[in-house]
Amino acid sequence: MKATIERATLLKSLGHVQSVVERRNTIPILSNVLIEAHADGSIKLMATDLDLQVVETIAAQVETPGTITVSAHLLFEIARKLKEGSQVLLSAADSKMLVQSGQSRFNLPTLPRDDFPVIAEGDLGTNFELPAQTLVQIIDRTKFAISTEETRYYLNGIFLHVADDDSAGPVLKAAATDGHRLARVTVPRPDGAEGMPDVIVPRKCVAELRKLLDESDGNVEVSLSASKIRFTLGHAILTSKLIDGTFPDYNRVIPTGNDKLLKIDPKAFMEGVDRVATIASEKTRAVKMAVDHGKVTLSVTSPENGTASEEVPGEYTSDSIEIGFNARYLLDILAQIEGDTVELHLADAAAPTLIREGDKNPALYVLMPMRV
Structure with missing residues (x-):
């Protein structure tokens, strides 16, 4: 096998395939990337961990078609450190692969193509x-x-x-x-x-x-x-x-009868939760929400770090309610909201809360409360 390829093209493709390869492998061939050079001027790169397989085809100047396998992480690191804009020559013979670019030369050990496992797809109906x-x-x-x-x-x-x-x-x-x-x-x-x-x-x-x-x-x-x-x-x-x-x-677990509706600015809500959660203990990350007419009072009490509270304006007309959430879980959901308003459909302190941007939005979230 002998082929020349642009460093940027090789690096980008190796970046995709090498991330599938597990760092620690008991089966040596699974650490390798399969490289197939074809006479039509294409190179196929393949990597697998036996559960997942990625194949990428890229353009190259192929002098001699052939197939070989070589360490995926090693080849990726070499390509990453080669000069930008350079051409890379890949040449395989006698259980070795030569990687050459400018004045740089690397001779890498290889394993035969026949040992490389391929996921049998069967009929994908x-x-x-x-x-x-x-x-x-x-x-x-x-x-x-x-x-x-x-x-x-x-x-x-x-x-x-x-x-x-x-x-x-x-x-x-x-x-x-x-x-x-x-x-x-x-x-x-x-x-x-x-x-x-x-x-x-x-x-x-x-x-x-x-x-x-x-x-x-x-x-x-x-x-x-x-x-x-x-x-x-x-x-x-x-x-x-x-x-x-x-x-x-x-x-x-998707609640249908949550009749207490809180509408709030997701950005202000998220920033408020993030601020008060600064003192929350790593173990529980609990934040309490006291929801009342026109406002939400966020508070955290930590035996080690003291207390914190913040008021955030919100649109709410039902009976007041206090409910606790894991701050990180709540922030993860709020980070997905792109609009100017997020709706929290509440029932009581023990029931799951429904969170969405509105009934027309394709995404819906449910968050279980915490005792606080």
Whole structure:
């Protein structure tokens, strides 16, 4: 194999594939990136951790086609430190790969192509397209609520499913929860998604997809079965195993009878919560909200750090109520609000609170209260 490639192109592509590779691997080949040089002037880079696989195709001057695998992190670090604007020669022979650029030469050990595992996709029966921006919205508004608790593995991802909504018709819903908060986004069901199985997309796949979406516009092709999902974005293809588990019926925790409505400026509310939470203990991060006509009094009491309080104006006409929340969870939700007003639908100090920008907005959040 012998090919020359622009340093910037190589670095960008290696940045995508090497982040899939785990730093510690018991199987040496999983530390490597597969490099396939084709006679048509393209190079295919592939990396996998056996659950997730990314393939990217880039343009190059290919002198001799061939295939080899080499350490993904090592090649990425070398490309990162080479001079900007330089050309990089990749040449493989006799279990070594020469990386040459200007006066720099590196001889790296390689492993044979035949040992490199590829995720078998099988039949991906459901195929549809989503605008890249829609996928960005879905991920950004739900990923913060994904659970990191490994024992409840079925919550370690975003749940995608189709439904028939009474008011909106056929929809695609994305939901994530860690048991303390829930985030859900609803978008119109894309053509081809009807009859798709309910799937849970793992957290790592979500993170890698989000990185690829930063450099993608237009549509993303989504293909899935009950066990695998594939995202095709221009030159990159991301394939992942899905979480084999049953996502809980989250609709049961979305309150429908919360009749106390607080409307408030999300920016002022967020800044107030952030300020008083400065003295909250790391363990509980509890902030108390006393909601009354025309105002919300935020307060924190910490045995170690003292007390703090702040008043924030708000639109509220129901009976006064006191309720406590984890400040970090509340701030995570408020960070997703883009409009000038956020609605908090309250019931009592022990009931979950519904948070949204309005009933026309595709995103909805539920936050469990804390005793304070």
